[in-house]
Amino acid sequence: MKPVYINSIGSVSAQKTFDNKEFLNEIRDYNDTVIHVIDPNYKEYIPPAAARRMARGIKMSTVSSKNALTEAGIENVDAIIVGTGLGCIGDSERFVSDIIKNDEQFLTPTRFIQSSHNTVAGQIALGLGCKGHNFTFVHSAVSFESSLIDAKMMLQNNEADTVLVGGVDELVEHHVTTHRLIGHIKKEPVTSKDLLQSKTEGMVMGEGSHFFVLSNKKSNSCYAQLLAVKTFNTLAKDQVQQKIIALLEKQEMTIKDIDLVILGNNGDVNYDDYYEQLSASLLKNTSQAYYKHLSGEYDTATGFAFWLANKILKTQNIPESVQLNTVEPSKLQTILVYNQYRGENHSLTLIQKC
């Protein structure tokens, strides 16, 4: 199997991550139930006239995808693959709301067009003039991982040499309101540092866009090698451990080879147990990190985790703000990311220093 390299990264998130030279130097603390991205200076990337009509998801992704391409030192790619739970949901909501309020009259196409889940992937292709494979995955918490799986398969089977892979989701009002109604979003604000101790139901919802250039050729900018990605639509709590061991076995590894595990704890008292039981058993002697107190929870929040893992391997530094236990790794070579959302759509992603 050909190796798959992660040659560059790009991020727009609730932390100041849009500058690849920095690495969580200053942490933005929140005390809320929803957290928005820290906006980069969009004018540097998008002409203001175009930006006005643009969905937020497209704007964020224009910046993160451009940063990834620039860092990789390339102008085009063979394929573009995007994961997004909801696409440009802001436009979908506006279109539905206009349909109802105006009794299906006086509508304009822009909102509808941007509602297509594949708008971000399509817009990036249009901007680059990229005529290659163009896929969009929309499957809740494994949207981003589905994209990684597709990209990895393309690179290993000689279907492409360079792939732009990303995950994006935007935070919008009606979606927040309805998800608060059904208890998926916390009722009470919680501070970033207290997220895991909140002992309340639901999560703090966030947003963000993360893009990566994956290639079968290692560039000077290379961050890591993508070893494995696997997703599971369902998984009982007591099965997670077994799946991790099986994934590692396939790589001829054991848990001892994992220097750091990045967990998706989001402070939901009903579901964090999936992580806590691992922390207390299989991962007891493994260095652990978490991140959703910095990024918020959203369908493609694992894009932030993947960004974090790559950054840690490249800088050989685990920022204090993400440390979940006190185990010090003896080296930083291999990182495992585990995530699930509300007990469904589990994912395991394994990367290694290159």
Next chain:
Amino acid sequence: MCKGVAITGMGAISAIGNNVQENYDALVSGKIGISRISKVDTVHKNDIMVGEIEMTNDQLKQELGIAKETAVSRTALLAMLAADEALKQAGINDINDCETGLISGTTVGGMDQSEKYYFEYLESDEHWGHINGLHAGDSTQKLADHLGLTESFVSTISTACSSAANAIMLGARMIKSGQLDRVVVGGTDSLCKFTINGFKTLMILSDTYNTPFDDERKGLNLGEAAAYLVLESDEIVKRDNKKVLGYVTGYGNANDAFHQTASSENGDGAVLAMEKALKVSGLNPSDIDYVNAHGTATPNNDLSEGRALLRMFGDQVPEFSSTKAFTGHTLAVAGGIEAVYSVLALQNNVIYPNLNFKTPMKEFNLLPQTTVKQKELRHVLSNSFGFGGNCSTLIFSKEAQ
């Protein structure tokens, strides 16, 4: 990457039938499914024609053994009915008896319910069960649960009108590369105000029966459908001594990179997709016996696709037809339902008529097949194109290549 991808089961529900056999019978007897809309209360009901499935949500639930009050979108219900049929034909009793995946394409997900209760959610908790249905992946997750699929690769593709084609493509690639032994692939979309109004604002809805590749075509009829195929590896076919209906031998996806909603004048993306698919299959253009065209009957698509066919096949364009005059444009499902039709074409050595065609387009002298034709078919090529410049081609063959 040298494994065969066998099709061992198919299921379909559309405006022309509630199962695969009914769909086939309609195609060869010229029974169309286009009518006035009855199940969506839209102000445009007198201005548009649609390909609507007869069964109501309550009837679908009854058929599926789902309690009436359970919150499930029409999109998910249609998916369950079609996927059940596909699994039954494939003779699968235990879906988890090998590494099985599920990849479904959809554009609207649970929008048919979300748009009904959008403001009502804020007033009463009666329909809160539908809130999570807005996630496109929710319909797939529900389908996986319905099929009893656990601890597996389950994902959703949304690339507008090529979604199901891309789901089939991904499934085929995952079988070929040994990641899965079996995968259920296809798509589902139900009619809703959201898409009716969206396409209305784009001014590409016909007010009468759609007429693919006709010079006086006025636009598309929206349709609803669900269609799934069971793809299995050579090993599983051998292990279970399966009857193979056909093979996925070629696939290609390319981007037109021209416009967010319109196809390029010369069909660049379409040509690239067809070229890729032929390359994967190892076939030459002259090996293609029938093209099941995207043929939405919009002025833009049919011109662009027609030109792409001419660029691809020169003066040897094989018999081609669009079946959208029967079903309407079923959006995400188009590539799925037409995959089922393509395999049926191979099995029965039959080419379906492109209905409602009268006047050749003035830009070229391409004539679709307008009557049912018997012909020995070995390879059928099917096109699906979507917003975002998304162009997909699949090739289905009688024998593995």
